[in-house]
Amino acid sequence: MLRRVMKIPPLHLMWLWAVGASGAGEVRIAERGGPAECAIVRPAGASPSQVYAADELRRFVGEMTGVKLPVVSDDGPLPARAILLGETRHTGRLLGGPVDLAALGDDGFRLKTCPPHVLVVGGPVRGTLYGVYELLERFGGCRWYASWHSVIPRHDAWAVPAVDEAQVPAFVMREPFWFDMFDGDLAARNRCNGNAMRLAEKHGGKIRFGEGLFVHTFNTLCPPEEFFDAHPEYFSEIDGRRVRERTQLCLTNPDVLRIVTERLLARIRKDPGARLFSVSQNDWQNFCTCPPCRAIDEREGSHAGTMIDFVNRVAEDVEKEFPGVWIETLAYQYTRKPPKTIRPRHNVVPRLCSIECDFSKPLPESAFEQNRRFVEELRAWGRMTDKLYVWDYTTNFREYISPFPNVLALRGNVSLFRDNGVVGLFEQGAYQGRHGDFAELKAWLLAKWLWDPERQAGPLLEDFFWGYYGAAGPIVRGYFDELHGFHGDPAGKPLRIFDDIRTSAIPDEFLVRAVRMWAEAEIAVKDSPPHGHNVRMGAIPALYARLMRLPPHDEIGVWVTENPGLYDVPPERRALAKELLARFGEGKNVRISESLERHEKVLGDIARWATAMPHVTAPVRSSAIVEEAQLTLANRGEWGDFVKDPLAEDGAAMKLFNTHYEWCTTLPFGRVAFDPGKKYRIRVRLRVESAGGVDGEAFWAGVYDARNRRSCGGIDRKVGATGEEYAWYDVAEWVPERDHYFWIGPGRFDKKGGARSAVGAVYVDKLELVRVE
Numbered sequence: 001m002l003r004r005v006m007k008i009p010p011l012h013l014m015w016l017w018a019v020g021a022s023g024a025g026e027v028r029i030a031e032r033g034g035p036a037e038c039a040i041v042r043p044a045g046a047s048p049s050q051v052y053a054a055d056e057l058r059r060f061v062g063e064m065t066g067v068k069l070p071v072v073s074d075d076g077p078l079p080a081r082a083i084l085l086g087e088t089r090h091t092g093r094l095l096g097g098p099v100d101l102a103a104l105g106d107d108g109f110r111l112k113t114c115p116p117h118v119l120v121v122g123g124p125v126r127g128t129l130y131g132v133y134e135l136l137e138r139f140g141g142c143r144w145y146a147s148w149h150s151v152i153p154r155h156d157a158w159a160v161p162a163v164d165e166a167q168v169p170a171f172v173m174r175e176p177f178w179f180d181m182f183d184g185d186l187a188a189r190n191r192c193n194g195n196a197m198r199l200a201e202k203h204g205g206k207i208r209f210g211e212g213l214f215v216h217t218f219n220t221l222c223p224p225e226e227f228f229d230a231h232p233e234y235f236s237e238i239d240g241r242r243v244r245e246r247t248q249l250c251l252t253n254p255d256v257l258r259i260v261t262e263r264l265l266a267r268i269r270k271d272p273g274a275r276l277f278s279v280s281q282n283d284w285q286n287f288c289t290c291p292p293c294r295a296i297d298e299r300e301g302s303h304a305g306t307m308i309d310f311v312n313r314v315a316e317d318v319e320k321e322f323p324g325v326w327i328e329t330l331a332y333q334y335t336r337k338p339p340k341t342i343r344p345r346h347n348v349v350p351r352l353c354s355i356e357c358d359f360s361k362p363l364p365e366s367a368f369e370q371n372r373r374f375v376e377e378l379r380a381w382g383r384m385t386d387k388l389y390v391w392d393y394t395t396n397f398r399e400y401i402s403p404f405p406n407v408l409a410l411r412g413n414v415s416l417f418r419d420n421g422v423v424g425l426f427e428q429g430a431y432q433g434r435h436g437d438f439a440e441l442k443a444w445l446l447a448k449w450l451w452d453p454e455r456q457a458g459p460l461l462e463d464f465f466w467g468y469y470g471a472a473g474p475i476v477r478g479y480f481d482e483l484h485g486f487h488g489d490p491a492g493k494p495l496r497i498f499d500d501i502r503t504s505a506i507p508d509e510f511l512v513r514a515v516r517m518w519a520e521a522e523i524a525v526k527d528s529p530p531h532g533h534n535v536r537m538g539a540i541p542a543l544y545a546r547l548m549r550l551p552p553h554d555e556i557g558v559w560v561t562e563n564p565g566l567y568d569v570p571p572e573r574r575a576l577a578k579e580l581l582a583r584f585g586e587g588k589n590v591r592i593s594e595s596l597e598r599h600e601k602v603l604g605d606i607a608r609w610a611t612a613m614p615h616v617t618a619p620v621r622s623s624a625i626v627e628e629a630q631l632t633l634a635n636r637g638e639w640g641d642f643v644k645d646p647l648a649e650d651g652a653a654m655k656l657f658n659t660h661y662e663w664c665t666t667l668p669f670g671r672v673a674f675d676p677g678k679k680y681r682i683r684v685r686l687r688v689e690s691a692g693g694v695d696g697e698a699f700w701a702g703v704y705d706a707r708n709r710r711s712c713g714g715i716d717r718k719v720g721a722t723g724e725e726y727a728w729y730d731v732a733e734w735v736p737e738r739d740h741y742f743w744i745g746p747g748r749f750d751k752k753g754g755a756r757s758a759v760g761a762v763y764v765d766k767l768e769l770v771r772v773e
């Protein structure tokens with residue numbers, strides 16, 4: 001339930017309107033240079049967040065007008081003019097009736113002007129504080145876009161116009177799970193109260209999960225390492241066998257129920273301030289298929305059958321001791337489909353996950369099959385519980401810094417969840433670092449819509465683009481609008497959270513222009529460092545996408561050329577890589593990918609491309625040694641391996657096994673810098689261990705032209721012609737091209753009739769490349 005008296009005008013209009021000519025019923029708060037005539041009144045028994053609400057109001061009125069309002073407690077007389085916070089001794093009389101705090105809940109508030117006073121009526125948890133932020137945001141024009149970027153306008157006079165409205169949020173638990181929004185002040189000012197926010201007592205705390213029981217908790221509550229050996233029957237039965245690795249719990253086993261309940265209760269007793277405790281499946285498949293589990297799941301048409309049945313039993317016991325605690329479980333992957341007859345208890349919170357969906361447009365508007373199923377399942381869950389949670393996905397997890405045009409879907413999705421009875425919404429974004437694609441915008445919009453999904457996108461976008469990018473706002477908005485057009489049509493390519501920017505629907509032509517647009521945007525704010533910073537960070541996804549779309553260039557590892565500059569990183573790649581590295585440094589704590597391994601790989605690539613290659617400036621070389629470690633080995637472990645070999649010059653060699661004779665070792669010449677059009681000789685240093693008593697081929701090697709499918713020369717040798725010592729063998733003389741490669745394999749033999757190789761093994765020590773003309 002949410003009631004609004006006034007529409008929200010765009011920011012720049014609103015300032016004029018809020019401070020314009022005096023309107024009927026308005027309350028003047030402060031005038032620059034004037035006395036502090038209006039007092040802030042808080043209850044004598046104010047909660048920490050109400051004390052903080054008074055401090056925040058005093059601080060921001062001071063920043064807006066230069067006037068520091070006095071803060072007094074309500075045990076004195078009512079001042080001549082006042083902003084009264086919470087339920088003061090005077091509030092009921094001014095309202096003309098009793099104060100109904102219960103209707104406002106923990107987070108709701110009522111704003112009412114009673115000239116010459118303003119009432120911010122709210123409860124002690126967070127409601128009063130949120131009411132103060134609404135007052136400042138809506139009538140003062142204050143904005144908190146990021147932890148480093150607020151807009152606090154300067155007013156010559158500030159008045160609150162006539163207002164009487166109550167607001168309660170659309171969702172009980174609001175969690176835009178984005179890195180910067182974890183900042184406690186930013187989260188509180190944008191009215192987020194979720195688990196990950198660093199909300200202190202002064203912010204009114206938060207709704208949180210019990211310590212260590214956030215998600216995927218089966219292995220925590222009933223660990224296989226503790227129980228499996230003695231009781232394999234506690235864990236998943238798959239194909240008639242109990243499974244220890246990547247297992248789930250056997251949810252019909254009464255001992256499992258007892259263990260999970262006891263351990264959960266022990267944890268709740270240690271952490272009674274938490275509202276939610278998760279009893280949920282591990283993050284893989286492998287549900288139990290023992291006969292009792294299977295019977296329930298078949299009857300219910302879903303593995304959510306055993307899951308909800310089990311969690312209900314746990315929750316029933318928990319309720320006896322902790323009636324206010326909610327037990328959360330996942331409706332995720334194999335448990336997404338709702339059960340036919342079993343219903344979650346009133347203290348059970350199913351959390352439905354949208355991981356498979358298309359996010360290019362609001363979920364119900366996409367023709368993508370996974371969306372159709374998800375929306376059906378959402379509606380079904382919504383009909384069977386009043387405590388549905390959703391875990392939604394709002395960024396590209398492969399690369400947070402890839403353009404991910406999902407903003408126009410966000411509001412529709414939040415509305416859909418609200419309309420289907422969702423009470424807690426977890427909007428997972430780039431949570432490990434700053435400056436993912438439009439990260440600050442997405443977190444801020446989500447905060448606004450989790451409070452009230454009725455707010456239109458247009459004014460909010462206008463507000464943000466002006467406030468956050470300053471004079472560059474229109475240019476960035478142009479980029480944003482065009483970017484969001486590429487997935488627009490109903491049959492368009494779906495936008496999914498692990499998409500690769502190299503193959504996305506965003507055209508190269510646009511990315512070329514996008515880099516220019518951001519450069520223009522930077523010029524537009526050159527006189528405003530705070531906006532300049534936001535523009536430089538905002539450009540990262542466009543620069544990154546352009547870099548990833550450049551044609552691949554060869555990574556050179558071997559240099560035999562008089563013209564090393566020919567093989568340097570191409571200038572555009574070098575420039576983009578340097579620019580990105582610089583901006584990562586300025587941005588601090590930029591995280592590229594959810595996967596740390598991928599983050600480090602991409603960062604390493606970019607750093608390499610940004611730096612001048614050492615060989616480019618090294619002396620000219622007409623020959624080079626290639627150690628075996630630089631060669632590619634196929635089917636390592638089966639066809640050969642890297643081994644220690646005291647006979648090799650560097651003490652190491654590549655051993656080719658005698659189990660096969662395929663070309664198992666190669667050196668692609670795309671990795672070698674040659675002088676174009678010149679002739680080279682390649683030789684290999686190797687030794688042959690004979691099999692004893694079998695005469696036949698020892699090895700074969702050559703240079704192959706993959707594009708034209710022809711040989712450029714090669715050799716083979718019989719065992720009798722090799723000896724057991726290392727020796728150099730000339731392989732070919734030819735004019736190299738980038739599609740050529742060197743290859744070698746152990747000697748051929750007839751594989752029919754149990755015949756075997758003439759060699760025990762072949763050891764490759766190194767290659768040599770020499771320019772011969």
Ligand SMILES: [Zn+2]
Nearest residue numbers: 250288290293
């Ligand atoms: Zn079972």
